[in-house]
Every structure is written in structure tokens, then in C-alpha cells.
Amino acid sequence: MLHRNAPLSETGRLRLARCVVDDGWPLRRAAERFQVSVRTAQRWAARYRVEGPAGMADRSSRPHHSPTRTPTRTERRIIKVRVLRRWGPARIGYLLGLNPATVHRVLTRYRIPALTHLDRATAQPVRRYEHTAPGDLIHVDIKKLGNIPDGGGHRIHGRAVGGRRSSAHRDPTRPRKIGGRPNLGYHYLHNAVDDHSRLAYTEILPNETRETAVAFWHRAHAFFRTAGITVRRVLTDNGSCYRSHLWKDTLTTAGITHKRTRPYRPQTNGKVERYNRTLLDEWAYARPYTSETERREALPEWLHIYNHHRGHTALAGKPPASRVPNLTGQYS
Known part of the structure; x- marks a missing residue:
């Protein structure tokens, strides 16, 4: 997919390559005409010589070999722990001795839903709904x-003082259930x-x-x-x-x-x-x-x-x- 500032589309690449290969233009002249570097003009001309017009299509930037990629066995263990325990990348990484970033990349690669999108009880994707009009539900x-006791409770005075002050708002209709502790x-x-x-x-x-x-x-x-x-x-x-x-x-x-x-x-x-x-x-x-x-x-x-x-x-x-x-x- 072309980015917004790409100087050449597939059609533009084909025109550049034909100018160099079929019409005999020098690489520098073709590069100036299509406003690209000489190296870019050389690449598209070389592909045209070998593959013809089909070589002008975009190719994946993924490397042919990834020797440092996480082994398939480890990826399966990551997915298994995620499905069975519903843990995040940090906890899975600590369990398996992996970097949490590596765990996150594996989960993203296999399109595992984020925990926020799952029901923790069933591990099923959360089904969100909304009725079309007010009052439908x-x-x-x-x-x-x-x-809250009069004068404030533990959020103001702390646990020790707040517990003693709680008697200031004791409900007289409710008996004490725990000795020495008023029932608010x-x-x-x-x-x-x-x-x-x-x-x-x-x-x-x-x-x-x-x-x-x-x-x-x-x-x-x-x-x-x-x-x-x-x-x-x-x-x-x-x-x-x-x-x-x-x-x-x-x-x-x-x-x-x-x-x-x-x-x-x-x-x-x-x-x-x-x-x-x-x-x-x-x-x-x-x-x-x-x-x-x-x-x-x-x-x-x-x-x-x-x-x-x-x-x-x-x-x-x-x-x-x-x-x-x-x-x-x-x-x-």
C-alpha cells in the first residue's frame, strides 16, 4: 500500500522502467524526470528486466528468515497460559522467563483479544449491545x-480515631452486633x-x-x-x-x-x-x-x-x- 508522499505508483514505476530499459535513458536522467533517486530508478529497471510489468507490484517487507524469532513451542505455551489463566503479558513473562514485550508481540501476532475485551469468567469476547431508542430497556x-459518622470517619481521621468516632452516628434502632463496635x-x-x-x-x-x-x-x-x-x-x-x-x-x-x-x-x-x-x-x-x-x-x-x-x-x-x-x- 502506497503512503501519501510516495513519488511512484505501480504505473509510474512501469513508465520509469520502460524509459530506462526500452528507450535507453540513462539512470540519472530517468531519476531526475520522475523525481526519485538513482538507486530507486536502478531497482525498478532491474525488476522490469527480470519480471516485466508484474515486477512493479508492492512486495512484503517481511524478511525471508527470522533467526531470532520466538520458537513456535514457546509461542504455544504463551497462548496456552493466556487462554487457561487469562493473564496479561507481564505475568506470563514472569512465569515463562520471557520479556513482557515479547509476550505482547506474540499475542498481537496471533490476534488474541485484549483482556479488557474478554469476560473474565468465561474468557469469551464481551458482547456489547445498545437499544436503538430511549425507554427500550x-x-x-x-x-x-x-x-458516615458525624464528624467524619476513617477517611478523615484514620482507622484508629475514626473507629472511635463512629459512635456519634449510631443508629439507635440497630443493636450492636460486635462488642465495642457501634452499628452505623x-x-x-x-x-x-x-x-x-x-x-x-x-x-x-x-x-x-x-x-x-x-x-x-x-x-x-x-x-x-x-x-x-x-x-x-x-x-x-x-x-x-x-x-x-x-x-x-x-x-x-x-x-x-x-x-x-x-x-x-x-x-x-x-x-x-x-x-x-x-x-x-x-x-x-x-x-x-x-x-x-x-x-x-x-x-x-x-x-x-x-x-x-x-x-x-x-x-x-x-x-x-x-x-x-x-x-x-x-x-x-
């Missing part, structure tokens, strides 16, 4: 978080994420019972309707609240199809699982909060930034609002 999940209690993040636009809705609730989950869905459904999104399917895991008759009847009454992931396959609900990770990194643990109240008060602002301003890698750097024209409700 809504991912729903729950994330459990521990409460937990809160539950109920999340709903649209598959197409990644538009997200989150609430902090005290538990994950079926009544709480259904009440959350009513509010989430209203949020999506306000944005002009008609929900058609909902995907959840196999939590008890999502297997209840109350949850099933609520979706059926609204004309929504309920789908559940296969057991022990959270990858199927991967979009909301990835949202959970973003939520923890950029909100829950983004800075050392001095109280649980302070962290909860920061959630609405972060959620607005996520939906309206934060660029999403799956959306070519645009926020979810770019795929939901009526997110503000001004066209309803």
Missing part, C-alpha cells in the same frame, strides 16, 4: 453503602439507567424491600415519562424484591416487560453496574465528607452534572441529555 439495581447502619442506592441514553435516576432509601423498590420505580417511571421516554422493558437482577409478585404486577399493570439477568451474571446488567462504580468514584468517595448528611446533600448536584454535563465515553464524549431532547420537559 431500563436497567435497575440497588447498591448498599455504609453511613446502611443506606441503599436505588438506581435506574436508560440503556440508550444512559440517563440516570437515583434515590437514597433506607432498605431494599419490595415495597420500597416498587415505590422507587413509580417515581423513576414518572421521571422518565417527564423526559418524554416511554418505558417498554425493565432489566433487574434476581434480588428478592424483584422476584416478588408486587414488583411483577406493578410492571405488568403499566404495560412494561420485566426481564431478569441469568444467575451469577451481573455483566448482563452491566450498564447500571458501571453506573454504580461511577457513582461511588465521583460522588460517594470523591472527597472526605464530615457527615452522612453532607454526602446525601451532594447527590442531587452530582446527578444533574452526570445527566446534563458529564461526557460519557459510550456517547462520544457527550452527556446523556444529548440523547434525550425533552429532558427538561419544555416540549411536553
Whole structure:
């Protein structure tokens, strides 16, 4: 394949060679005429004498012999370790006594998919999907978080001091389970994420019972309707609240199809699982909060930034609002 600044195409090479061989031009004159070096003109003329017009085609730059190439037996061992253990080049190199760069070249030569493109549990390529319109599928999940003690916990004061300060926010309704250690209690993040636009809705609730989950869905459904999104399917895991008759009847009454992931396959609900990770990194643990109240008060602002301003890698750097024209409700 010719590069953009190549002075000769196959046709140009043939013309140069014919000027030298058939018309008797001196090499220097032909080189000046076609604006190439004398050595280049000599090479194409020599190929034309031996092979004719067929010799003007591009040839591979790969050498005929590679005496320092990694032996085939070693290459097979590299691929075997990669397939069975799903290790990266560094760990494979340490195991086999090879340079990690050598391992990487072998994996690239045989077109072995990168680990980021594989499901670690099955070693199969990750199957990515995206529905064509907002509302075609809504991912729903729950994330459990521990409460922050008043005055801050171990992220501010360290493990030793933070452990003693945790009694400042002890939930009086929850008894101690470990002697000398107060039970701070937990809160539950109920999340709903649209598959197409990644538009997200989150609430902090005290538990994950079926009544709480259904009440959350009513509010989430209203949020999506306000944005002009008609929900058609909902995907959840196999939590008890999502297997209840109350949850099933609520979706059926609204004309929504309920789908559940296969057991022990959270990858199927991967979009909301990835949202959970973003939520923890950029909100829950983004800075050392001095109280649980302070962290909860920061959630609405972060959620607005996520939906309206934060660029999403799956959306070519645009926020979810770019795929939901009526997110503000001004066209309803």
C-alpha cells in the first residue's frame, strides 16, 4: 500500500522502467524526470528486466528468515497460559522467563483479544449491545453503602480515631452486633439507567424491600415519562424484591416487560453496574465528607452534572441529555 508522499505508483514505476530499459535513458536522467533517486530508478529497471510489468507490484517487507524469532513451542505455551489463566503479558513473562514485550508481540501476532475485551469468567469476547431508542430497556439495581459518622470517619481521621468516632452516628434502632463496635447502619442506592441514553435516576432509601423498590420505580417511571421516554422493558437482577409478585404486577399493570439477568451474571446488567462504580468514584468517595448528611446533600448536584454535563465515553464524549431532547420537559 502506497503512503501519501510516495513519488511512484505501480504505473509510474512501469513508465520509469520502460524509459530506462526500452528507450535507453540513462539512470540519472530517468531519476531526475520522475523525481526519485538513482538507486530507486536502478531497482525498478532491474525488476522490469527480470519480471516485466508484474515486477512493479508492492512486495512484503517481511524478511525471508527470522533467526531470532520466538520458537513456535514457546509461542504455544504463551497462548496456552493466556487462554487457561487469562493473564496479561507481564505475568506470563514472569512465569515463562520471557520479556513482557515479547509476550505482547506474540499475542498481537496471533490476534488474541485484549483482556479488557474478554469476560473474565468465561474468557469469551464481551458482547456489547445498545437499544436503538430511549425507554427500550431500563436497567435497575440497588447498591448498599455504609453511613458516615458525624464528624467524619476513617477517611478523615484514620482507622484508629475514626473507629472511635463512629459512635456519634449510631443508629439507635440497630443493636450492636460486635462488642465495642457501634452499628452505623446502611443506606441503599436505588438506581435506574436508560440503556440508550444512559440517563440516570437515583434515590437514597433506607432498605431494599419490595415495597420500597416498587415505590422507587413509580417515581423513576414518572421521571422518565417527564423526559418524554416511554418505558417498554425493565432489566433487574434476581434480588428478592424483584422476584416478588408486587414488583411483577406493578410492571405488568403499566404495560412494561420485566426481564431478569441469568444467575451469577451481573455483566448482563452491566450498564447500571458501571453506573454504580461511577457513582461511588465521583460522588460517594470523591472527597472526605464530615457527615452522612453532607454526602446525601451532594447527590442531587452530582446527578444533574452526570445527566446534563458529564461526557460519557459510550456517547462520544457527550452527556446523556444529548440523547434525550425533552429532558427538561419544555416540549411536553
